[in-house]
Amino acid sequence: MRLQSLPSAQPRFFIGVDGGGSGTRVRLVDDRGRALGQGEAGPSALGQGIEQAWEHVQLAIERAFAQAGLPLAAAADCALGLGLAGAHTPARCDRFMAAAPAYARVALDTDAGTALRGAHRGAPGSIVAAGTGSVGEALRCDGRRVSVGGWGFGIGDEGSGGWLGLASVRIAQRALDGRASAGPLARAVWRVAGGQRDALLDWAAVAGQHGFARLAPLVFDSADADPAARRLLDEAAHALVEMAAALDPAAELPLVLIGSIAKRLAPRLPKEWLALVVAPHGDAIDGALLLAREPRVLA
Structure with a gap:
């Protein structure tokens, strides 16, 4: 797992991302865990390119805010948990995290890792x-x-x-x-x-x-x-x-x-x-939201 945070950040929104080779799904919740909106975009598997992955993740986030009827929040107001295909390769993860916008928190795991979290809470x-x-x-x-x-x-x-x-x-x-x-x-x-x-x-x-x-x-x-x-x-x-x-x-x-x-x-x-x-108790997006809220390494 990879994690980076802004010092003393207090996210207003939490975003769970499930990304693979065929598409990206996002769920937006508030700081009380209430579901606000969902969004989808193209593939974000890291093996298909870091730039494409971030492009589609951010497009899906924009669509989730739009579905919620909200303006797109500043990155610093959002905590992001991502389960992405291809995130088992350390070099890819490092490049992906280096390209991350300044979100309050970015926690990255594989799509299998977030599926595991979601399935068993x-x-x-x-x-x-x-x-x-x-x-x-x-x-x-x-x-x-x-x-x-x-x-x-x-x-x-x-x-x-x-x-x-x-x-x-x-x-x-x-x-x-x-x-x-x-x-x-x-x-x-x-x-x-x-x-x-x-x-x-x-x-x-x-x-x-x-x-x-x-x-x-x-x-x-x-x-x-x-x-x-x-x-x-x-x-x-x-x-x-x-x-x-x-x-x-x-x-x-x-x-x-x-x-x-x-x-x-x-x-x-x-x-x-x-x-x-x-x-299962939940799906990979539920696991990604757990990751966004309580980022920790499952060693």
Whole structure:
């Protein structure tokens, strides 16, 4: 986590920011915690550029004040808590904080970190998040924070939508080659990405993480009729269990599943892990607001 504050600042407004590779969401509250407005803007993942991140964060803040019917407050009157994708890289965090306007307080964590805070209201617990990518975070009872996964598309993100999509394209490739039979999943991928070698190669060359993740629903839709799709879903569920076990070896912490893929895989988790699953107290923006109000490092 990164933190910087103005001496003796007394913020009038607290702003929670949840920023990723597809968009930025902001919630504005007053010093009593009353919700005033919300705003959205483009992506603010740090890996896409520091200048862009601040541009979209500030645009979303402007829109939140506008929705609240308020003039944009001076930065010195605002405390900002941010959970941003890519904030696990120290050099990026340093550049982002160096470019920060003079807010009363700026507290930066990863989007997984603020999701963890929001899910358990800052109390011990764990999260396993699987959407386009995957990551796990936990705050253990001894106060130690642990992160697993989140290594990124192609080399990690097991159990995620991107991982499922990439695996389904491999199945489609093998079927095209005649190395495997063409089941319902392979044929579904062909309909989206191309049923000829050149077409499938061209599609895969430009798809990127989000393009592959858009194939993940095909795996779920094919599972009843296709053993290959079922095996992929079982492997994905096992990957989420591995993350949960690494976060909480004693299986004693409440567990929140976050993201569309994690929720769809939940019925495939073993009973002992499903027994730990609880509903989240809040989301990543709630966690970012906690960060803005009570900035502290979860070590």
